[in-house]
Amino acid sequence: MAPKKVLRKVGVVGYGRLGQFLVSRLLAQGSELGLELVFVWNRDPGRMAGSVPPALQLQSLDALEERHPDLVVEVAHPKIIHESGAQILRHADLLVGSPSALAEQTTEQQLLEASSHWGHAVFVARGALWGAEDISRLDAAGGLQSLRVTMATHPDGFRLEGALAAASSTGPRTVLYEGPVRGLCPLAPRNSNTMAAAALAAPSLGFDCVIGVLVADHSLTDMHVVDVELRGPPGTTGQSFAVHTHRENPAQPGAVTGSATFSAFWLSLLGCCQLPSRPGIQLR
Ligand SMILES: NC(=O)c1ccc[n+]([C@@H]2O[C@H](COP(=O)([O-])OP(=O)(O)OC[C@H]3O[C@@H](n4cnc5c(N)ncnc54)[C@H](O)[C@@H]3O)[C@@H](O)[C@H]2O)c1
Known part of the structure; x- marks a missing residue:
């Protein structure tokens, strides 16, 4: 049985x-x-x-x-x-x-x-973090030197607070924040979760050294786009291991969560x- x-x-x-x-x-x-x-x-x-x-x-x-x-x-x-x-x-x-x-x-x-x-x-x-396990494994092996997560969507998909709530997206594509994920989370608590997951996947860098970039893009009315860029330390030839993923996730207009x-x-x-x-x- x-x-x-x-x-x-x-x-x-x-x-x-x-x-x-x-x-x-x-x-x-x-x-x-x-x-x-x-x-x-x-x-x-x-x-x-x-x-x-x-x-x-x-x-x-x-x-x-x-x-x-x-x-x-x-x-x-x-x-x-x-x-x-x-x-x-x-x-x-x-x-x-x-x-x-x-x-x-x-x-x-x-x-x-x-x-x-x-x-x-x-x-x-x-x-929405693509490759979370690979990031964790690289981090655990001591092979991660930098990690940058960029999240772009239409400004209607953002729920911003504090100084960012007052920031306006002037052009078709505006960088609202670029810096340590720790600083972004209180300003965009509902739009920084992917970056926070990346900081937790890479404890050697963590919230203070993983870089988060939040972009308001008027052309992305029905999509959330997440780019993850990482680099290892330079090897003996001076070249570094590098990965760049680009995730396009269809989303209902104004939603904080994409379909996938x-x-x-x-x-x-x-x-x-x-x-x-x-x-x-x-x-x-
Ligand atoms: N980890 C990720 O990559 C990821 C991806 C998408 C969404 N999220 C997060 O998951 C959560 C839910 O997303 P969703 O798409 O269902 O959002 P949603 O806006 O559709 O629903 C949120 C729900 O939580 C409630 N709520 C809002 N503020 C609250 C508060 N202060 N106290 C108690 N309840 C509150 C709302 O009433 C609503 O029922 C959000 O925090 C969102 O940022 C995380």
Whole structure:
């Protein structure tokens, strides 16, 4: 007789585009994959009416332990990670969908401490970052000298804060920010997640040395474009190993998430449930 699949209980925090996609997949395919949706939380509960079964709607994040989740998936806003990430880790593994939150050192420290104390993993969704594993492997082998991630889209796709909110895109293509990812995350918390994932994939460079570039491009009305450029140290001939990937992801006008990123998140969720978890930050 085949061994019985261990059922993994999953909670979803955030019911926007990504949350709705993951919830519908969990409801449709969860049981055959050994996954049970145990709750959905959204800041505005009205948004769940009519599509999330009432018994699965969680009214308060403080009550999530009553649902005994094994994994909580955050697809809402970095604020949730700042405010509730450590608390969630008390009860379950956490898949962070908004890793720009980890640019704040206090948050990263709190998550690491809670993860080690409670024995739960902090998974980070690679999202729109192409080649995350290759970057990690090169970094671990000491072969990464520079990493630069450029994200370009139409200005309507940006949700900017602070000094960047006031910045206007003057020409057809304007560089809004170019510098360490750590400085960009608080100014563009919802548009710097790919860069944050890159900083976490390359801990030798991290948030202070991975360079993020945010570009407003009026021609990209229905597309998010992410370029990843990396270099190794010069070899004996003076030449360096170099890689440049260019990812064009169709996106609904004004959306912060491109279409291909939805399936990347679903695969991250499955990846969190298929392997045994251990404390610490791990890219999925
Ligand atoms: N890692 C990546 O590469 C990547 C890619 C795409 C999106 N994301 C992130 O995933 C998250 C969800 O993306 P989406 O496309 O579903 O966005 P969305 O705008 O469609 O939905 C966001 C949801 O979170 C809720 N929300 C917004 N601000 C909140 C707050 N301060 N507190 C609690 N809830 C809040 C909204 O009500 C909404 O239900 C965003 O943070 C986004 O930046 C990450």
